[in-house]
Amino acid sequence: MLFTTFNFIIFFPAVIFIYYLLPLKFRWTFLLIASYFFYINISPVYALLLFGVTITTYLFTNLISRTSSENKKKWLFIADIILTLLPLFFFKYYNFLNQSIIDLLVFLNIRWPLPNLNLLLPVGISFYTFMALGYSIDVYNEEIKPEKNFGIVALFLSFFPIVLSGPIERSKNMFHQFRGKLEFNYEKSVKGLQLILWGYFMKLVIADRVAIYVSAIFGNFEYHSGVSLLFATLLYPIQIYCDLGGYSLIAIGCANVMGIDINPNFHRPFFSTSMSEFWRRWHMSLIKWLTDYIYTPISFSLRKFHVWGIVFALMLTFFISGIWHGAALIYIVWGVFQGILLSIEAITNRKKATFLKKYNLNSKFLYVFFSCVFTYILFAFSLLIAGAVDSISEALTVIGKIFTNKQSLFINGTTLVYMFVGIVLLFLSELRDEFFPEKFKLFQNNNIYIRWGAYLTILFIIILLGVFNGGQFIYFKF
Amino acid sequence: MKIFIKKILLFILLLIFLDFALGAILHHLYFSKKSQLSGDNKLYYSLNKTREDILIFGASTAIHGYIPKIIEDSLGISCYNTGWNGTNIYFSATILNSVLLRYSPKVIIFDMTAWELVKEESDFDKISELFPYYYSNKSAKEIIDFSGKYEKYKMLLKTYQYNSKLLFILTQNISSGIIGDKGYIPIYGSWENNLQTDTLSVAPSDSIKFSYFDKFVSQALNKGCKVVVVSPPVFRQYSKNQYSEIEQYSRMKDIGFWNFRNDTSFINHREYFYDYVHLNNSGAEHFTRQIADSLRKMLDL
Numbered sequence: 001m002l003f004t005t006f007n008f009i010i011f012f013p014a015v016i017f018i019y020y021l022l023p024l025k026f027r028w029t030f031l032l033i034a035s036y037f038f039y040i041n042i043s044p045v046y047a048l049l050l051f052g053v054t055i056t057t058y059l060f061t062n063l064i065s066r067t068s069s070e071n072k073k074k075w076l077f078i079a080d081i082i083l084t085l086l087p088l089f090f091f092k093y094y095n096f097l098n099q100s101i102i103d104l105l106v107f108l109n110i111r112w113p114l115p116n117l118n119l120l121l122p123v124g125i126s127f128y129t130f131m132a133l134g135y136s137i138d139v140y141n142e143e144i145k146p147e148k149n150f151g152i153v154a155l156f157l158s159f160f161p162i163v164l165s166g167p168i169e170r171s172k173n174m175f176h177q178f179r180g181k182l183e184f185n186y187e188k189s190v191k192g193l194q195l196i197l198w199g200y201f202m203k204l205v206i207a208d209r210v211a212i213y214v215s216a217i218f219g220n221f222e223y224h225s226g227v228s229l230l231f232a233t234l235l236y237p238i239q240i241y242c243d244l245g246g247y248s249l250i251a252i253g254c255a256n257v258m259g260i261d262i263n264p265n266f267h268r269p270f271f272s273t274s275m276s277e278f279w280r281r282w283h284m285s286l287i288k289w290l291t292d293y294i295y296t297p298i299s300f301s302l303r304k305f306h307v308w309g310i311v312f313a314l315m316l317t318f319f320i321s322g323i324w325h326g327a328a329l330i331y332i333v334w335g336v337f338q339g340i341l342l343s344i345e346a347i348t349n350r351k352k353a354t355f356l357k358k359y360n361l362n363s364k365f366l367y368v369f370f371s372c373v374f375t376y377i378l379f380a381f382s383l384l385i386a387g388a389v390d391s392i393s394e395a396l397t398v399i400g401k402i403f404t405n406k407q408s409l410f411i412n413g414t415t416l417v418y419m420f421v422g423i424v425l426l427f428l429s430e431l432r433d434e435f436f437p438e439k440f441k442l443f444q445n446n447n448i449y450i451r452w453g454a455y456l457t458i459l460f461i462i463i464l465l466g467v468f469n470g471g472q473f474i475y476f477k478f
Numbered sequence: 479m480k481i482f483i484k485k486i487l488l489f490i491l492l493l494i495f496l497d498f499a500l501g502a503i504l505h506h507l508y509f510s511k512k513s514q515l516s517g518d519n520k521l522y523y524s525l526n527k528t529r530e531d532i533l534i535f536g537a538s539t540a541i542h543g544y545i546p547k548i549i550e551d552s553l554g555i556s557c558y559n560t561g562w563n564g565t566n567i568y569f570s571a572t573i574l575n576s577v578l579l580r581y582s583p584k585v586i587i588f589d590m591t592a593w594e595l596v597k598e599e600s601d602f603d604k605i606s607e608l609f610p611y612y613y614s615n616k617s618a619k620e621i622i623d624f625s626g627k628y629e630k631y632k633m634l635l636k637t638y639q640y641n642s643k644l645l646f647i648l649t650q651n652i653s654s655g656i657i658g659d660k661g662y663i664p665i666y667g668s669w670e671n672n673l674q675t676d677t678l679s680v681a682p683s684d685s686i687k688f689s690y691f692d693k694f695v696s697q698a699l700n701k702g703c704k705v706v707v708v709s710p711p712v713f714r715q716y717s718k719n720q721y722s723e724i725e726q727y728s729r730m731k732d733i734g735f736w737n738f739r740n741d742t743s744f745i746n747h748r749e750y751f752y753d754y755v756h757l758n759n760s761g762a763e764h765f766t767r768q769i770a771d772s773l774r775k776m777l778d779l
Contacts (some may be wrong), residue, residue, distance in 0.1 A: 008629035020479070146712065184479050223671070223753060407670075417645050456496060463497075463637045464644055469603050 038160035046122035096327035135171040161251040167285035192256025199249030203464030207242035207420040225407030273371035315339040334386035501636020524560040532557040536589030546660035552770040559661030574616035592720035597684035664759035669751040706734035711744035
């Protein structure tokens with residue numbers, strides 16, 4: 001049951017209806033049942049895996065908090081981390097590691113015939129595993145007390161709006177909400193419905209429409225011209241942004257309607273003037289997780305190495321980010337590439353800040369504009385090796401063709417026109433939010449006619465221009 | 479909470495009203511006279527108006543490969559190309575169903591790629607082209623309902639029937655130019671890449687798609703039509719016969735199977751191709767003449 005399916009359109013209002021009919025004290029229990037129903041509907045067998053990770057997390061966090069011996073605590077923590085990571089490793093990384101070892105042994109003329117496993121990746125496993133790990137680390141670091149109620153932990157890890165593709169939430173933000181009064185909040189519910197509407201617009205009108213063009217080009221890249229490949233390369237970040245960004249808005253919106261707050265996942269990333277700013281605006285829940293549990297501890301422990309400690313922490317963080325995205329060399333290279341870009345910015349940061357201040361560049365339109373464009377292009381080209389095509393050699397072929405092949409642009413009139421309408425609307429909305437947040441309000445306008453007019457316009461744009469057979473969300477494969 | 483529910487209900491009522499009104503406007507514009515006359519609204523023509531002796535069915539290789547005018551001039555009988563980009567047997571079978579309710583053409587030509595009957599995720603994507611005909615065409619309704627168990631509920635939204643049709647509606651009502659010639663749409667330009675060899679075997683046929691194909695052929699035969707399946711020319715050499723199943727089926731049903739795969743009059747002529755799959759206008763002329771010759775022999779004209 002994906003957000004874009006008819007089932008969900010029935011499921012969600014039904015859940016809301018029953019949820020608010022129930023007395024307050026039963027609401028979280030109902031949410032837990034609804035969440036497992038939602039997950040079982042997608043992947044019945046793998047719901048057991050989710051349940052297993054939940055039991056592991058619950059048991060070990062409680063054992064850790066009850067143990068007074070630091071040494072024993074440490075070993076319990078290590079066991080918890082290993083057991084939590086085991087399913088993720090098995091389903092996501094076993095084949096990659098196995099194949100890498102086989103390749104290495106073949107290179108050394110040794111035969112080791114361990115078979116690859118033909119298993120489907122349990123949907124959402126990367127997301128709920130990271131949420132479970134975050135909770136365990138917080139308990140081990142005594143930043144949070146372990147939850148005694150198993151149901152609350154189970155709901156945290158299976159909460160249906162976020163279980164499939166995040167945002168990767170934190171126990172600190174969620175537990176107190178689940179334990180507290182899950183009351184109806186008018187403003188929050190309206191805000192939630194607005195987010196859901198805009199999320200569907202991003203996913204159905206933009207992401208899935210752009211996907212038609214991008215897939216047509218990258219799916220047969222050897223037959224397409226350089227300019228078509230360049231165009232598809234530049235469109236791909238928009239597709240991913242609207243795909244995961246749209247999903248995140250629907251997830252956050254659904255939670256809001258139930259009176260629950262979820263942290264945002266994107267903050268207008270294409271207005272970033274540098275890669276470091278970009279990564280503070282893109283997939284924020286993952287980056288915040290990586291920052292809190294990997295980057296910050298490492299850079300702190302390596303602080304005596306000054307900027308080189310930061311460089312090492314950045315490289316390792318984005319190496320892990322690459323691995324998180326996929327068990328393939330292309331994702332590792334992508335992660336390392338991001339690490340290098342951020343390291344360069346970290347090393348040159350002080351000089352750059354002085355330079356910008358001296359010429360007051362941050363307030364100059366042209367500088368901001370070209371910085372945004374440059375950051376976008378860097379990210380777009382880095383994505384060539386992270387999902388757009390299947391291998392590094394294909395990415396290099398695409399880049400080669402972009403600079404050498406002079407044939408004309410592949411035109412798919414209808415797709416380009418509908419895509420353009422969606423992208424322009426998104427751009428105008430984000431431009432307003434970024435630079436004129438108090439002006440040209442539509443969804444937040446005090447005038448009900450304007451507000452409702454905006455809702456209906458977007459709704460009919462979705463019905464008339466949306467792609468309703470677009471398939472899955474891209475991040476489901478992660 | 480009460481205010482919230484009241485507003486939600488009011489919003490839904492407004493939505494239903496506007497959907498009805500907007501849907502009616504779109505219906506009018508889609509089916510307006512100008513729209514029906516235009517050559518580009520070939521779907522309307524294919525479903526409701528064709529009376530030609532020879533009908534060509536298929537996807538993009540059909541649209542860009544068969545020039546009805548050459549067949550008409552050569553054989554002296556009428557011909558129309560109902561081909562539609564990106565479609566498959568589900569779409570062709572729907573059009574044929576509608577046609578056979580009105581009359582029986584003399585010849586049905588079905589242009590099919592080797593992978594036509596293989597199951598694909600996008601199998602029902604182009605069925606959305608038939609949405610505007612949901613309430614007016616029984617065959618269209620059947621295939622739309624079959625394409626997804628919730629489609630019939632989605633069709634309750636009047637505007638959804640015109641999903642992705644806005645540009646078509648706008649252009650049809652602004653421009654008066656007739657695009658295409660009896661369903662044929664020429665493409666110009668030549669393929670520049672070298673001939674490649676394909677060693678792939680075709681994946682097994684999907685049983686549902688095959689049953690639709692069988693239904694397509696059987697219905698046409700039952701109505702007294704002659705049926706020809708054509709494997710169109712492709713600028714690629716094939717080391718394996720990807721049409722063995724179709725060949726066997728054609729023999730069993732005693733229908734024509736004309737295979738242009740590995741045909742040297744095409745694979746030695748890159749200049750006939752727009753890309754490795756599609757013929758350009760000059761290639762289509764050459765190909766259609768060959769088809770016309772074969773039709774003449776088949777019909778003893």
